[in-house]
Amino acid sequence: MNAPLRRVGVVVMVLFGLLFANLNWIQAYKADEYRTSDYNGRVQVADYKRKRGNIEAGGTALATSKETTGKLKFQRTYPGGPKYAHVLGFKPVNLGETGIEDVEDDFLAGTSDQLIGDRLKDMFTGDDTGGGNVLLTLSKKAQDVAYDQLRNNEVGAKRGAAIAIDPRTGAVQALVSMPSFDPNPLASHDTNEATAAYNKLEKDPAEPLKNRALAETLPPGSTFKIVVAAAALENGITKTTPIPAGSSWTAPTSGTPIRNADPSICPGRQVTLLEAVTESCNTGFAQLGVRLGAETLKEKALQFGFEQEDLTVGHLGEGGLPTAASRTGDIQNPDGSTDQAALAQSSIGQNNVRMTPLEGAMIAGAIANNGSQMRPYLVRQWLAPDRTTSYYTAKGRELRQPVGPQVAADLREMMVSVVRNGTGKKAAISGYTVGGKTGTAQSAPDRPDHGWFIGFALDKNLNPVSAVCVMLEQAGPGGSGEAARIAGQIMKAAITDPGGR
Template identity: 65%
Template sequence: MNAPLRRAGVVVLVLFGLIFANLNWVQVYRADDYRTHEFNRRVMVAEYETPRGVIEAGGKALAQNKETGDELKYLRVYPEGKMYAPVLGYKPVGLGATGIEASENDFLSGASDKLFADRLSNMFTGDNAGGGNVVLSVNPKAQEAAWKQMNNNQRNVSRGAAVAIDPSTGAIQAMVSMPSFDPNPLVDHDMEAAQKAYKALDADEDDPLINRAVGATLPPGSVFKVIVAASALQNGYKTSTEIEAGSVYREGGATIRNSEDEVCPGSQVTLKEALTESCNTGFSRLGVALGADKVKESAKAFGFEDEALKVGDLDSGTGLTVAASRTGAIANPDGTTDTAALAQSSLGQRDVRMTPLQGAMIAATVANGGRQMRPYLVQKLLGPDRRTIYTAEPDELREPISSGVADDLRDMMVSVVENGTGKRAKIDGFTVGGKTGTAQNAEGANPHGWFIGFAFDDSGKAVSAICVMLENVPGGHASAEAARIAGLIMKAAAGRGGD
């Protein structure tokens, strides 16, 4: 045999060897992956043979099934449409789920270890009861009030978020993000139609697929003064301590002015008065006096820089991923403190960024005596037969401040609502505290309006803590509308209606 033929023979043998190895790899090592892959049509059909569990809140079904009579037996249906979509997410055909549909997918589909007994029973009985049911902590009345007020706000703002929390447990009472989206077209069994609907939403410049409550980080403006005030109180200041203020403060190239001439024009103001009036010059000077390390330390104690937080199921630790809130470096290139940045950061500007959920957690911490509870959305897991498998047990996440500092902050924040910039958050029959924030952002753009706060009933129980954020609010006093909406959401959460 000549050399060319030998080489050709060797090549053919090598190729046969590779084909043989590949067949073994596919049939032996990758068989399970291919058999269970979401794009395998038989897998899709099998998945839709079993009814997916219901997601509900307050006795109301938010995600359920509809029999189709088609090859895919059950269609996922979201009766409330856009209102709950950022929380629920959606479960499309042949693709991964999002939101609670994703984080609780194993339980909803029936594949969870928690449902092993049910699967075993079905093998003997032949029943096909379906997946488990997820009960959310959301209060439908509070959610409806938040949805209505946010989407019909008096400033015609189209983007924003609202989050309400039970301060003593961490249970999410309401979570709204706008603009939202209708999940129903995204789960259509016509995959081309579903993909077309998704592409339209994905291309929308207002980003309706983003849950702004947990995924948007924006400059919080003066609500960050609560963090600076907490730092001051932890470092020897009293609510009655006088701090330097004035109409103008220049620091390291930054010029700080108050929002209006009549705000703390004197050379000194008490810490309580400074928060009540939202005195920019006072808090900038205070932040510089405390130093960058103390301000950042206080922010971190409240949850800034936390990259691991998820909001969903306390038992499994799964849920909606929360973007980390940040203070920024507040430093020069050589590592020394940038005092201009510190002066601006103490007002929640410069590089400070915060999620609305973080804002609600700050308010909840103050209302709960300094203890910050881990926020959650999954209140219960029920089997297909509605028996209770899991009930959330509140979990303390951290203790950012002492009870004494919390009491002082509560008193100061109540003064903001009673006497200062947060008057529109007042609720008859409740003691309400809070802090407004107007945050400058892009050059020439309208500012963001923020409000964080809490409400106590007449028995002294903290019934709700809140954060409302409205993006690019026209017309001045950007935070006033956020405060008004916050009051109505907390009123609804307390069972007093949301009108």
């Protein structure tokens, strides 16, 4: 009898030991997670007890909080609806925050270390001072134009993106992804309604929740020729150097000829580099890329920002909206040697080359800014709840210098020629010097081509005022021309309303 009792006693002691260990583990390691969980009702009530700060641009509140009569005191609202959705994100009750609502959550909620003085004051007054206010760099006019023009594009594209930046500072002037979504239902205090709205968006095959301006990577087509041209200029080729061209060219080891978009484009045996950029000569750039070599092209793309995996867009310190890395892709045979056919295709922005719209705008911005590429950012300023104190003001910071001033000047001249004399005429703005490069990229044999445009605008003193990239996914014929037209409209709006710098 004693033996069975001893065994039971041992089992009970082991169970109590496990329970004790689990409780200590929860207190030591899991307490913060449970305490701050979005599913903790007490946390939710506390979170919504203090009025969340505004997110603003150009003096307009893009995200604000209104008082309610429910258990949760304040309701988050987004007056602009879908227009700013991919920048702002949303602040839900039971789901995780996204966008600026996420990356600036502590300051907006009033829990940031920066706002400890306000919280200490509340301890003595009994008040619940609201959260801090986050001011963005966006130009309201440029954002309006980008959103409206993408939605009403003239080629019927259903997906795309546009982003504009100030080349001198990196301040984002416009950021739109199409299709968009209304963040208001996602912030509903009716958690069933919010969850249903989120699930519907998540299951939508058009992926409206995806921020295509920062996270979509597609073949950039002829816009990548600017990177190739930069490499050429740094390797003994000038604007006026003749390069081989022709109506058709087949790379070594390839049985598939590369042709130009139209027989009238550079049909002669040679063209200058300036003419090749202006006319978007595929045969010229394919041969030029093979001449320069895979490593030279990959290195130049790297210097422009390809392959960067840690870039964020938000605050100039740590954190921000995540971005996808642009890639030059594989240009090798199985034995490690260069695949000449793949290199020829890569040189015209095909093969495995992939680029985000953000990267396209950064390339154009660096060329406009004398070769200096600035780090892109969205958050201009942090203001105290009472708006009397600024806790942070952005100051533009150089990210890298992919080309020197002379190469940048040559590239500007070639890109201006594209808009004045070539495929980018629809981007022209009266009274301003506009440069750019169109791109048409194959999507798949049974799908329409993507349309791209990257470009910049300079004022009468040739100072850069805006750089832009517009991408129309599966836009088909005329897609790159329509992207150029939209880009011109966005830059024109940014000229009249540059946003915060």
